[in-house]
Amino acid sequence: MNYKRLLSCLLTAFLFVSVQASANTELKPLPVYNEVAKQLFNKLETEHYSKPIIDNRISEMAFKYYIDDLDPSKSFFLESDIKTLSRYKDSFDDALREGNTQVAYTIYNLYQKRVDSRLNYLEKHIPDMVKHFNYTKNDTLPNDPDKRKWAKTEKELDTYWYKRIKNSALTLKMNGDDNNKIIKTLTRRYKNQIHHLDQTDSTDVFQIFANAITATLDPHTSYFAPRASETFNINMSLSLDGIGAVLQADDDNTKIVRLIPGGPAAKQTKLAPNDKIIAVGQEGKPMVDVVGMRLDDVVDMIRGPKGTKVRLEIIPSKGSQTSKIVTIVREKVKLEDQSAKKDIIDVKRNGKTYKIGIIHLPTFYSDFAAIQAGDKNYKSSTRDTKKLIEELKKEGIVGLILDLRNNGGGSLQEAVGIAGLFIPAGPIVQIRDKNGHVTALGDTDGKIAYGGPMAVLTNRMSASASEIVTGALKDYGRALIIGSRTFGKGTVQVLQDMDKGQLKVTQAKFYRVSGESTQHRGVIPDIAFPSLIDTKKIGESALKNPLPWDKIHATRYPTYWDMAAYDPLLEKRHEERIKHDPDFIALEDQIKAYKEQEKRYKVISLNEKTRKAEEAAIKKQDLNIENTRRKALGLKPVKSLDDIDPKKDKRDPYAQEASNILLDFIAINQQAAKEAKAKQASSN
CATH class of the missing domain: 3.90.226.10 (2-enoyl-CoA Hydratase; Chain A, domain 1)
Known part of the structure; x- marks a missing residue:
């Protein structure tokens, strides 16, 4: 099938399906949460450190945060939707104060319609799309969320979705999946998102709304609905076995925010903040794609009996964007x-x-x-x-x-x-x-x-x-x-x-x-x-x-x-030393490489040959940096970064250089003491 004809057919189909009525029942506020809204309003105004006045200024910020929380990648709403919904931007403070949160549900129900229609279409038509993707064309997908704007037309949004799915398919293809497996993975991925949408209830909507309000005050003030509250308390008491990582929903993905010191993930050393988890596998069972899945469901999959293994497929936050699988043994953080x-x-x-x-x-x-x-x-x-x-x-x-x-x-x-x-x-x-x-x-x-x-x-x-x-x-x-x-x-x-x-x-x-x-x-x-x-x-x-x-x-x-008096001399000696330190030279090279890679990933190529060349160049660059370091240290070079066992490579250049700096400080003090003593002796 001709590429332009296929794209035209798909865009027309998207346009048609996007105006269809959602199969989901519209959600309404529960009376009990209207009462909670009033309680929340009073607590925030009287208990928060900043003693805020929840007014139209707060309301406008909360409206923006609410829209961003629902559609962070600007994938479902149109610019015209946002203009229509903007009539509610001054209503969030009133909704909280008066205990009438219908405005949150009106916005959510429109969002639900947009998501339901698009995802249901995708689920049905992914097989045909994947079979006809042409990976030799020089298409690109913008990947800078700060610059992405709301689509003006359905056609513009459809083009974005076409490229987004093509990118997902190409990523899976480069990981070795054939068309059948790609179709299965992507279909399941969008089924997950539909299931997520179907699972969302009035309580969930209220929690999103409430946290849009709390987020205007500071990032650590949060409302937990009963289920989220239970999960929060479990995390605080460390009463369930897991991997020892703090996770966060990030658009359709699950992102690692922090590794708990002493926990299994921190010991394993192959995970880092901002890595994205795209699949989870239990011991002896196939990997399950978790893109689009609810965060609490992903957490439930990662938790399990102590001593059992869980496999995580991750996309690293830095370096090559090729996914890799990390195996971790679950245990309590002792x-x-x-x-x-x-x-x-x-x-x-x-x-x-x-x-x-x-x-x-x-x-x-x-x-x-x-x-x-x-x-x-x-x-x-x-x-x-x-x-x-x-x-x-x-x-x-x-x-x-x-x-x-x-x-x-x-x-x-x-x-x-x-x-x-x-x-x-x-x-x-x-x-x-x-x-x-x-x-x-x-x-x-x-x-x-x-x-x-x-x-x-x-x-x-x-x-x-x-x-x-x-x-x-x-x-x-x-x-x-x-x-x-x-x-x-x-x-x-x-x-x-x-x-x-x-x-x-x-x-x-x-x-x-x-x-x-x-x-x-x-x-x-x-x-x-x-x-x-x-x-x-x-x-x-x-x-x-x-x-x-x-x-x-x-x-x-x-x-x-007076440490400030020592800083210039200590800084000078430190800089002279690290100019010739293989670890710090490699570190500076890696930082420079990551910055270049980050710029490159702001526009993603959808051409398979180009993508493979980019990935190969990144891996080669990272490997060259590491082997240059190893050669300078008298270590054997490696053929792949995966060959390095972090548990055996116990070098800690930061601690080593900190020791050098501290010894410089000691030496400067000793020299100053000698000079003072000599001066005193000469004056006598």
Whole structure:
């Protein structure tokens, strides 16, 4: 069949089917949720940190967020639909206040019609489409969501869908699937989405509507309907076995947001934030495509009995977009897996070897069950870290690094305890509540576990309680901060019960002893390392509508070292060193390569030959970078990146260079002390 004729037929068919009535029954608000709406309105205005006035300004933002949540890729609504629906942009605040949420259902029912008609058509006609796709034509699919606009006509939207399906088919073809398997996968994929649509009920619509409102206040205030509330509480208590990853719906995909330190996924080392899960397979069973599936259903598939295996087919967030399968053994995230651990890094200088101790702290933990049971030997991050410090001192360390990379937070009390190990006494963090009252928490025992030179190692995933410790030690001049700017999560949430479900609401903000908030900006390191983590995509500032950075009055606290005075010389020595460091050279090359690849993927080629050439070039580029690094280190080259076992390659260039920087700091201080002593002697 002629390509243009096929496309014309398909577009005409799309145009016809798009005006057909939906088979789904229109949803209506349940009376109980109208009452919850009024309750939510009151709680947000009185309980939220910012004391918001929910008015037309909030309503207009919520309207936009609601539309974005329903149709994030602008795949179903037309520009004319949005113009028609815009009459409701000032109605969201009234709907919440008055407990009349019909507006949310009116918008949703139109969305449901558009989705139902298109997906049902696709399900029926995918076989014919796949059989006639021509992969030799130089078609392209724009892939920059920030630049995508609402389609003006059905024909424009149909063209987009034709290319989108062709891209999906080509991706599967390049993964080795024949036409029959491609047809089966895509048909099942759209059946999943139809099933998802059919499963959506009035409660789901209310939750989407409610969270469009809460999202206008900050990204951490959320409403959980009863089922979502149950899932949230399960996640908080870690009472089900899984892979130890925080997942999020991202258009039709399931995206990895964060890996839990000590969890199976983090141990496995082949998953990363922003990777997309496209299929899940149980042990000994075929993979099940999960594109278009509800997030809670995907989570249910990933969870399972402890000790069993689950396979995830993922599309990596960086590098080649060819999917790969990762096998993970399910298990609970055990306290001991998240416990503090020690290590020693040997640094050779001028014929001598210096020992730098490093304490890896994945989270701020405390065994509350053991405490309640009266166990005097209960585990906590502060107790364990103190014990490890004593062991490291006996082993003759000259400096200490506290490694808070990927530490997403935990117990506030433990964060205060950890910081208190390195100062005799003093404030650690200030907390400002919704009424403007400021409370300072601090260390009062007058004791110090380690008073020597130290550094804190951070990355973009160091968040919340990690930022409290990092900020305190920076303000006191007690530690060099090395690595990346931290996440920027400086708010406190409280979970409140409602008539139906729960509300997680932001009620306070963290501030450093200097008065600076950790919110939004995070903590800026003294010496910054290059990072593969894109701060535009990960971190508080990358989230929707974060609360701003601000400052309050500083508390009284002493300073130990003026770290800013050391930074220029330390930075100079660091830069000179990494110019010749194979790991950092490879890291810089990889960052540059990923940026180039990201630009390239903003327009996706639908030509098979071009796509294969692009994928081959990316794999070759990544392999060349790795083998250049390996050659410089005296390691054997590999034929494929898949041949590398991350568990055997235990090199940690960040920790190694942090040790070098800390030793530079020690040497500068020793030299300054010698010069001062000599000056004093000469004056006498």
